[in-house]
Amino acid sequence: MNYLVQLFLILLLVTLSTHLANWLKMPGVIGALLIGVIVGPAILNFMQPTTFTHYFSEIGVIVLMFIAGLEGDLGLLLKYWKPSLVVATLGVIFPTGTAFLLCHSLFGYSVKASLFMGLVLSATSVSITVQVLKELNYLNTSAGAVILGAAVADDIICVILLGIATGIYTGAKESPFQMIVPKILFFVIVWVFGRWVVPWFLTRFKDLNSTESLTAGAMILCFGGAAMAVAMGMSDVLGSYFAGLAISQTPYAKPLASKVEPIGYAVFIPAFFISIGLDVKFAGMSHDLLFIVLLIITAILGKQIGCGLGARIFGLSLNQCNIVGAGMVSRGEMALVVANVALASHVINTNHYTAMVVVTVITTILAPFILKFFIVRNQKVDTEKSNND
Template identity: 25%
Template sequence: MTSMLLLDLSLPLKNPVIIFSLVLFIILFAPILFNRIKVPHIIGLIISGMIVGPYGLNLLSRDSSIVLFGTVGLLYIMFLAGLEIDLAEFRKNRNKIIVFGLLTFLLPLISGTLASYYILGYGFLSSLLLASMFSTHTLVSYPIASKYGVTRNRAINMTVGGTMITDILALLILAGVAGMSKGDVSPAFWFRLGFSFIVFVAVVLFVFPVICRWFFKRFDDSISQYIFVLAMVFLASFLAELAGVEAIIGAFFSGLVLNRFVPHSSPLNNRIDFVGNALFIPFFLISVGMLVDISVLVKGWGALRVAGVILVIALASKYVAAWITQKVFRLTSDEGLMIFGLSSSHAAATLAIILVGYNIIVGETALGEPIRLLDEDVLNGTIVLILVSCGVSSFVVERASKKLALLQEEQAPEDSDALTDEKILVSLSYPDMVADMVDFGIMLKAKRRSIPLYGLHIVTDEDQKHDSASHGKKILNKAVDHASSSENILVPLTRYDTNISNGITYSIKEQNITDVIIGLHQETDHKTFLGPKVENIVKRIFETIYIYKPAQPFNTLTRIVVAVPPAASNEPGFLHWLGKLVSLAKSNTMPIHFYAPAQIIKEIKSIVTRKAGSVEAHFTAFAEWDDFLIFSRELRIDDLFVIVCARKGSASYLPQLERLPYYLSNYFQEQSLILIYPKQLESGINMSDIEQADSTLIETLSEKLGSLSTAAKYLRRMLGDK
């Protein structure tokens, strides 16, 4: 009873337990309630912040804790925007991004300056600063586009890139106006600002990747990796502030750098999305709602007049910029709508500019009251703009995302029907390779959740004698847990058989597997490179086989190098393995370099150009497989070396392939490798080749037949005696 009396329940609430509980319940129930009335959940969280904030029921004050979590949420949004952007598409559309960025900055700036100067009657510096606020936008509705899976659309890439341009230019204007109002602007001021910004960009783009690659190569603990990612995001944000620009610029650049190190289908990416969307981003939206004071609309015509001009200029100028961009670059109407929706919301940079202008004192009245660069009417009008623009943005992006998602499904690859028949099996034998093998299997799925993924462990007669079945169960449990951490389902299979190759072979046939992943342990030499078990599987199975040797984590690799033999396009599985490699390169934002004969390059180039689009592909003529060791000079330690092999008797088989174990075990020991055996039709290999390739099997059959023949002679002799 005493403890109940000691609780302080006065408003606003001060008990941290009650505060955090209230915020969590808002995050939980607000989206559910507002989705039922067809209102985007983002608006629900903002309105909830209005209700519980200091201008509503006053349940919560916008204290340092709310500001802290809100700032983290804003930086998280900008980080996710950089993390999810398609870098190849970004580079491909960089000219369009620059044009859109300048359009969506200059149109609001010019129209806003004129309206503020001539309609609202503010001075030139005040009008310029107010107009720069119109030019910026915050990607408040980006999580909606992410939810619908359309974040790699060109319109979204253009808008995200344009956001950086507008925010940088607007913040430069803010720095200039603030300096001019204080008389601090000089050539030295601009030189310091420009130099510090260039140093910041150089450090983030060139030093951060070295640190990230070093860390991910040495630490595979999931918690450590997530903490490291967050630390890099906030370090980049801090460096941006040191350089004289906003922290959101640093968060975005950190996302661009980490884009390569966080595969989109990885458990790490799933954790980043989960924590951000479950906690930090909702906190930011609630904190934005707590800023909104609806009562300003009834405090006089001044606030209403300013709010009306701000709303009309901000929304109209952004719409015109999006419409011009759509027409100039021949985008669809839905893409134009998406650009307007994402670029119309104002929150973070807008509020930062207005608060700085509000706090700048340029003089005093006759009564001694301060004259501010931007007055209270502008501050109140900006709060209204934040609420209305976030609402408009959410509804527009929701509508555009639905249409783009439907269009994306309709424009799926032509062979998508065949993909539904795909089944991927991962053979799990080595505990230290489970995570790498499962991750590779998930990447082969290419985000198609309908493709089943199986994990297989074989228990032989010898294993049963040593009670190794429990060891296999631990391996499968580890694989299932790892797959589930990235929201993928792995079906565990345990098979008891006389030997491993038989177990894998019959499991593949029983489950109708189309793609088989087998691990190549790093302690092999040229005599036992594949081993008799794997060689037996390659000879007996005609589906696509990937033999994988992960020398380092996949997310630390920088390039895919593919060696393709002559006549590879004559194989039945040519299009299948090519599509998988292109998808692998695209999902991991890696360039892919093909070494192949000129005719094969021509065919590969036409397919890659038609189906991949934004994948960065390079081609080098290579046909002399006797000179295979040239790859030891071409390859870097962070390259993934893919060799397209062939079974004996197949269309693309080369005698030089017999030397691969020697080359790979002696000259490429530290290289990450994938050996691909393309799908083969069983009738595509003649019987004489099979007999020559599988002499062990023929000898075994001969021995059995010889034994039967001896038994038959013995029986005939006994019957003859009778």
């Protein structure tokens, strides 16, 4: 299929499906995810993942997280850094540990295969969560801040654990010290750039005699931050998110948000949403159906309980804890990175890999339903309290 036809179909299908989802009182992102499953290899096989959809969707998720950073509240994030760290840590321990026990004790997989499959389930992707939080006006709340902060910490923990596990089982020469130092350096650079370089850079670009020079400057920071993060062993979305967060502290945040959002949501972000559904393939799943179902349950409950418990330790209400747990359920790019590393290192086989991809996609599709349920319930409780007062 010609790439122009693909782009035409992606934009048309995502726009119509999100409209239908909103009409049915569901988050619009659910419609975009499900239409990918329907038209993809899983059901109609009308569209397939291609190199074009892959790279276009990568740009989409980078821009999505950049927008989240632009609209972020740095003060709120800093206020909740402690619960975020605890939430992330327990959110790694619970799903990794339970998945390891499930794979090794119940299905008899090797220790190293079980460990890597556990690590796949430890990785959180908040790209979908961010969209649901934005749609329900819940991004800049205490629960939203904990989710975003925990996602950052989760990413770092997962990268470090992946490096250690890969070094042990594949003979990689990088020491834990060599893996950790670039991550620390990344945050030092982010702080320096965010504090001094970003405001200066945007001010200079604003004065350039060029069409939309300020918007271009913001996008340069977005993709530059993503590229720097990848170069230092971090997720690209982490770099773009911090670039947006740095801009949010400048006077240019609101005008840039109004410029960047149409770019993202009109073109690139739909490709990201639909590409997740296109990755679902039901062929050959019947042999591993029980394994996949149990892994999905483990993936959801591991994050829901582990992250919810972490939030509860720091005094968040039970409803807020459920929102935090649900917000960390979604997997995505980092989970697929771990699965790819494990497959390339011959730690897991292709059947394991397929199962992990399916679990990653299914949990990502289910996460918005779970998150909306808990947010709506919390909003009802808040409304009842205000009425009683």
